[in-house]
Amino acid sequence: MTELKAQDGSAASPVCFGCMQFGGTADAAASQAMYEACRGAGVTFFDTAHMYTEGAAEELLGGFVAQESEQLIVATKAGYTGGSGRANILAQFDESRKRLKLDRVDILYLHRWDETTPLEESFETLSELQQAGAVRHIGVSNFAAWQVMKAQAVAARFGARIDILQPMYSLVKRQAEVEILPMALSEGMAVAPYSPLGGGLLTGKYQAGGTGRLSTNERYATRYGQPWMHETAAALTKMAAEMGVAPATLAVAWAAKNPAVTAPIISARNTEQLAPSLAAQTFSLSDEAYARIEEVSQRPAPATDRLEEAG
Ligand SMILES: NC(=O)c1ccc[n+]([C@@H]2O[C@H](COP(=O)([O-])OP(=O)(O)OC[C@H]3O[C@@H](n4cnc5c(N)ncnc54)[C@H](OP(=O)(O)O)[C@@H]3O)[C@@H](O)[C@H]2O)c1
Structure with a gap:
């Protein structure tokens, strides 16, 4: 099993904080306040990407972690734009390191599957970066399970591992x-899943007439546009009210409780929004509440399609 630790041996916190809003919906002051709130709550794991807010997210995070990066796990990603070819990985990673002001990054993810570049080229490059000490762990994001296993076999040929x-x-x-989380458990890979609030839907604010990413960003409106998803958010909100807890806390705690999950990546635009997600770190979700929450959501079909055998 991948053991995620900072360079000084500090363990990964139960949640990771995602910096996608830094320099976007969160200005520098709001970003700093969220960073400090995370550190105050013991968060040691931070996630960003080369493509977020045209570099501002990495720049801001780099400023915040400067005095304490050895106690933290800092992850970034390459290849959302420009593909996962050697030249693009190296150029984007170089830029990321400059912005982050770090010689070494704890995790470098390929941001998404690139069907036009041979995996050999991507993983030879990542392996070189790892052997040179510039990257501690290699990761992949938005890959299907078969893509992970195919890439893992290629990585092994270069002495590397996802x-x-x-x-x-x-x-x-x-x-x-269906496939990714069981595969991760079976293969001993860590998992840092993103968007535990469904981009904000699971805060319940849209049922209450509120606005946010789903009302301003068309991609997110489409991603979370199915009526059943909004019904799930409403049911979760009702359950949260009965339990006297914020729906966001329940949503993050639910994602974190899956045995394959290492740390869900939480995010917000300010400290007020952040508080209920951060609270999931210390919220104890009972097995009974976990099961009740699952009942208000749609379970995906099993990989074999043999519904009668699903547990
Ligand atoms: N690998 C990838 O492709 C990928 C993709 C997406 C994200 N990520 C990573 O995962 C992190 C988290 O993703 P995410 O931002 O989509 O997570 P999320 O937790 O599903 O959504 C966070 C958003 O929900 C809204 N929100 C959060 N708390 C709230 C509250 N208490 N009340 C009302 N609204 C609230 C805010 O947006 P509004 O106020 O605008 O509604 C906030 O930005 C990102 O920062 C990034 O690091 C990775």
């Missing part, structure tokens, strides 16, 4: 349960 996966995963996006 240590961590970053799939989308929430109560309204459970596809990862």
